[in-house]
Amino acid sequence: MRSTIVAGLLAATVLVTAAPADAAPTSTSGASSRDRCPQLDTSLPWYGDNRAKLQKMIDERGTCSGIDGRRPVAAFDWDNTVVKNDITDATLAWSLRHDKILRPARWRDTSRWLTPAADRALTAACGTSVPVGRPLPTSVDTDCADEIFEIREKSQTMGGEPAFAGNWNHRRTVPGYAWIPQLFAGHTPKALRSFAAQARTEQLAAPVGATQKVGTHTIAGYVRYYEQQKDLIRTLKAAGFDVYIVSASSEPIAEAWSGGVGLDRRHTIGIRSLTRHGKLTTGIRGCGDMPDGRGEALPYMDGKRCFINQEIFKIKGAAAWERQDPAHRIALGAGDADTDVTFVDDATGVHLAINRNKPELMCRALDDADGRWAVNPMFIAPLPRKSGVYPCSTTGATRPDGSLGPVLRHDGSVIPDQEDLALQAG
Template identity: 65%
Template sequence: MRHLLAWTLVAAAAPAAAPPSSAATVPPANCPRLTTPWYGDNRARIQRTIDERGRCGAPAGTPVAVFDWDNTVTKNDVTDATLDWALEHDKLLRPARWKDTSAWLTDDADRALTEACGDAVPVGAPLPTSTTVRCTDEILAIREQGRTMRGAAAFAGSWNHRRTVPQYAWVPQLFAGRTVAELSSYARSARAEALAAPVGSTRVLGTHTLPAYVRYYAQQRDLIGTLQRAGFDVHIVSAGSEPVTEVWSRGVGVDAAHTLAIRSVLDGRGRITTRNEGCGDVPASRGEAIPYIDGKRCWINQEIYGVRGAAAWRRQDPAHRPALAAGDADTDVTFVGDATGVHLVVNRNKDELMRRAYDDADGRWLVNPMFIEPLPRRPDPYPCSTRAYTAPDGSRGPVLREDGSVVADQKDRVH
């Protein structure tokens, strides 16, 4: 989720092209209109879907739009920003055993965390991460790379790689013992700092250099507001912590009821535990099913469309799928592909998502460079024909179309 800042700030997107002429009826002048610049003709194509599916068209029901959050609506990761703030302010509580924080944490990771963070404070007391460089380093290394500072695997075992990733699930688990209100307050403090920090700025925690800033993308804020005015039901679905994402989503007019992310199970005193709520036919667990790849589809089907049980993992009929869906990473590929009107992709050079986007099988995929600090063109093609797809067992293979044909390797064309 997090990426290093290695590029200079570049002007965001080229002005949008005018909508193509057609025999279609021109929407009334008072229909909600996008106002910010987009790459190429993306704005015109998004606007056409808004006009056709929204209140100015003839919708059969309420159209739905769903956005990933981190690096789709904002530049940089808000759950990471909150974890960074918590580490700077000693807000993580010492667990009785580090292995209790994740079902997949290895003995090597347990030993590294125990040695680095020590036992000077009682179990359940705040860890002094602001002054204990080794402890902060181990937590960040495991969060970012899934490895200890010495390079040992931090997670091992069996999990469905299209339903969860242990290091994503681990962040909410690190806040075990805190209340939702406390975590929300940390997110608000982190948000204030991140919005005040200059674009491109970094900070050092432990020995890690990390992004110090977060920004709402003006184009996505405008798009969400325009969709809402046009009668769309707009939701956020994120693989971050739900209390954190809710703090940020309010800034674009999306309330908590429309914000889906990792929901921690609370104990009898209302405190966060290392378990999270389940989806479909997967019950509450220690991270087996989170809003990640196919998990995002499951949460959308369950929470927005009311689909229950195993069916929530399956693609629904067009009337029970979003009209517009937006994402930036492979974790978004399933739900973005489910959209019936626009599959909007912010290009962060992620193999499976960009393969789907550039193949553009249904002619509805739109690729936009990141609006702040866009990446340069990827020099080598995306390995679509060999290893861009992640299977449930974690193996890599070719990306297939619905008819079973293999997609050819794709060049990076929008940057």
């Protein structure tokens, strides 16, 4: 374990004082940046010295510092980063309870990777009596609701058979994520946004800790905005940052929630379904040099970098998949899972990792190679401290073919195994 991260996390007193070569210059004229820059709410608890790290970055990088030039960019994952729990699960659960899934002509057409076993299971569970394009009665058909949600939750059928098979780049997409917007084919984006908004109202009204039933599945029944993240986004915007959400949720679903932290649809990036005659299809927009298709490129893992580069920094083609020079990278990246590790690691100011014990993200965070990682337990119901170590030196990273290997620093060296030192104590 590097001494800097141990000191920062356990003593909570050490601030990063040395600015790397890619840091924005600071202004020395007039009042101090602290006097001019909007301040994070000191009444909201952060772990250790994380608030101070974030404030220092805001003071140095924000337009309030007196530095002219391009507005600095901050990018946040959504589920379990800005909110507690999963808005896609919430929207799908609401939709199943309100009969909003339209019967496809053939289930195998919903995803290019759906297995014959999954096609058979869905056909058997949901039947063929409902006309194609009409709502399935999932509010009363437990078997159908169960089969859909089991595939969403575990990428397998209720019988335990794999739901997806074939070849895909495991750092650019995951079929189960693409399948959710594909399930809503036939609806308009506005309708899906409405489903998500109604689920949002329901989830915010439910008490913390509530659960709900989907078929025979029991899942979380509440979602909450993290007050610390709302405050951070507010402060970043006030300090002149351009703030974005980059989520692997369907974009209309993410749009129904992002307004709650003051972000509009233009600043909300999610899975972008292709439309025909104003209605969603099973097609999904590509990224970089990957054309539109069936979900081969999502805002997922390396795909989040691609969409940030393409949509925010206007970098086109194959270059959108590559790590850019500091002037074309985000200042702040925030995420909670391995699905976020690439774009969070790209940040030049602060890498904010919400600790959910995900190995690749936590290996990089605890290694803290550039001294700019800030690791924070979940703000609501944090997980227990991970026992043992993260297997960074052996199986911490996911390769494009889905196999596991060591987590490498940018110089090619292997990150040693890391211990989760009281990070969940909060």
